[in-house]
Amino acid sequence: MKKRFNPKTSQKIAFTILLLSALVTIIPVVVIIIVVIKNGISAISWEFLTSMPKNGMRAGGIFPAIVGTFYLTIGATIFSLPLGVLAAIYLSEYAKENRFTRILNLGIVNLAGVPSIVYGLFGLSLFVIYMKLGVSILSGCLTLAIMELPSIITATKTALNSVPKQFREVSLSLGATKWQTIRYAVLPYALPGIITGTVLSNARKTGETAPILFTVAAFYLPRLPSSVFDQTMALPYHLYVISTQIPGIEKNITYGTALVLIIFTLSLNLVGIIIRTRLRKQKKW
Amino acid sequence: MNDIIVENLNLWYDKFHALENVSMKINDKKITAIIGPSGCGKSTLLRVFNRMNDLIETVRMEGKIIIDDENILSPETDLVALRKKVGMVFQRPNPFPLSVYKNITFGLEIHGINSEDSFDNIVENSLKSVLLWDDLKDKLKKSALELSLEQQQRLCIARLVAVKPEILLMDEPCSALDPVSTARIEELMIELKKNYSIVIVTHNMQQAARVSDFTAFMYLGELIEYNDTNNIFTRPEKKQTEDYLTGRYG
Numbered sequence A: 001m002k003k004r005f006n007p008k009t010s011q012k013i014a015f016t017i018l019l020l021s022a023l024v025t026i027i028p029v030v031v032i033i034i035v036v037i038k039n040g041i042s043a044i045s046w047e048f049l050t051s052m053p054k055n056g057m058r059a060g061g062i063f064p065a066i067v068g069t070f071y072l073t074i075g076a077t078i079f080s081l082p083l084g085v086l087a088a089i090y091l092s093e094y095a096k097e098n099r100f101t102r103i104l105n106l107g108i109v110n111l112a113g114v115p116s117i118v119y120g121l122f123g124l125s126l127f128v129i130y131m132k133l134g135v136s137i138l139s140g141c142l143t144l145a146i147m148e149l150p151s152i153i154t155a156t157k158t159a160l161n162s163v164p165k166q167f168r169e170v171s172l173s174l175g176a177t178k179w180q181t182i183r184y185a186v187l188p189y190a191l192p193g194i195i196t197g198t199v200l201s202n203a204r205k206t207g208e209t210a211p212i213l214f215t216v217a218a219f220y221l222p223r224l225p226s227s228v229f230d231q232t233m234a235l236p237y238h239l240y241v242i243s244t245q246i247p248g249i250e251k252n253i254t255y256g257t258a259l260v261l262i263i264f265t266l267s268l269n270l271v272g273i274i275i276r277t278r279l280r281k282q283k284k285w
Numbered sequence B: 001m002n003d004i005i006v007e008n009l010n011l012w013y014d015k016f017h018a019l020e021n022v023s024m025k026i027n028d029k030k031i032t033a034i035i036g037p038s039g040c041g042k043s044t045l046l047r048v049f050n051r052m053n054d055l056i057e058t059v060r061m062e063g064k065i066i067i068d069d070e071n072i073l074s075p076e077t078d079l080v081a082l083r084k085k086v087g088m089v090f091q092r093p094n095p096f097p098l099s100v101y102k103n104i105t106f107g108l109e110i111h112g113i114n115s116e117d118s119f120d121n122i123v124e125n126s127l128k129s130v131l132l133w134d135d136l137k138d139k140l141k142k143s144a145l146e147l148s149l150e151q152q153q154r155l156c157i158a159r160l161v162a163v164k165p166e167i168l169l170m171d172e173p174c175s176a177l178d179p180v181s182t183a184r185i186e187e188l189m190i191e192l193k194k195n196y197s198i199v200i201v202t203h204n205m206q207q208a209a210r211v212s213d214f215t216a217f218m219y220l221g222e223l224i225e226y227n228d229t230n231n232i233f234t235r236p237e238k239k240q241t242e243d244y245l246t247g248r249y250g
Helices: A007-043 A046-050 A063-094 A099-113 A116-130 A137-161 A165-173 A178-206 A235-244 A251-282 B042-049 B079-085 B100-111 B119-129 B149-161 B179-192 B205-211 B229-234 B239-245
Strands: B004-013 B016-026 B031-035 B059-067 B086-089 B167-171 B197-201 B214-219 B222-228
Touching (some): A007 A251, A063 A137, A063 A251, A137 A178, B031 B042, B031 B205, B042 B086, B100 B149, B149 B179, B197 B205, B205 B229
Parallel strands (some): B031 B214
Antiparallel strands (some): B004 B059, B214 B222
């Protein structure tokens, strides 16, 4: 007779391996957060958060970088959210399955795979140079917006598809037009998914350096931007600059900046999750 | 007069001939039941009356269906007006995840209100017409999903009644309900036929016998026999009808 493991033992082994794999995946996150907090927390003060950098960025605060990142995040969303949601509605509710739609979908999938540095160069050539917007917040926002379009479109399409088919049927059977059906019987129920998708892609975009490198980010600009045509400092680029270009900088300033960036991203995620739970509570099915 | 006159109706899903040469006249302010085994085309026929089959891209129809002197199969048919006039109750109760009140006003907001009636009045009258008002008058803000299945199905009928249809299509409206709820929905249907023409598709032959005035028996896409419910159940003319009614297939 063929010898085989006791099923209970093999079950235990399997569970242990599965559990370990799950643990291993969160180790990097935990370690990063611990290291960043340990090294950076001493730099965090009210002054660090609200004052201009001084002494060639070796002292003072990171206020303009925080403000810049805030502007870029909001600004990019202003362009990408409406465009992405409307495109997704067209693709999932109106478009017929044909060659044209397949090409569109393929394009969106590929857009998601383009390296972020290529978006940066694209933004530089189209917005900064060709459209003469200059190295500015506007150019940076537009570049980031294009970059996050695929994830917003995908999130919106998934959210629309997860709305039960019967909602559409009922609405149409009550004499609603297709657009009324989308507007009143589909979109409200897809909204939590759309918002979550948007905020999550926001969080990812907040940390991007490459797309803003040539389009908006200022190396050192110890004042707040005065308009959308102004340059601005931004957290990820500032972090890159002080980690690589400024010799003799205190370690806790670098880690402090990283900590602020992480907190910024995490709080964005948190906001998204809170909005989603609120909306989910109202609209459950 | 809200008769439905069907003349030589043929319907295909792609190459599948789902309805073959169906002709019948459905009478105003009566309940007409369509019975037959699964896949015989009874739901398809029902969904022709409000053109819900149009949602399926491969569907193709020939023939005529006259409602209010208009051929609703003509390409110029205003689907919005047609579906307002010919409402539908679905197999599973499908209220929106909104309050009882909002469910009923859904249709009103879509069509805009064209009478002096206030939303409150319409909600009250619609709920009264499905005998839910006494149970729910203090719970209008409650989510419709917290109601029992029977109440949900009544609410769906109330939602329909609020847009003032003339014909009600019911696609196995009791198949998700227990026998007691089923009996109560059947009572409601008899109540409703004073004001509406009702067409009901059902798997349940007893239900057809209990509630309907006329019964149509369909088999493999064809209308085999259509007559007074009494005649169908006591003296069926066709052998196929008799076989089905006596449980030899189906």
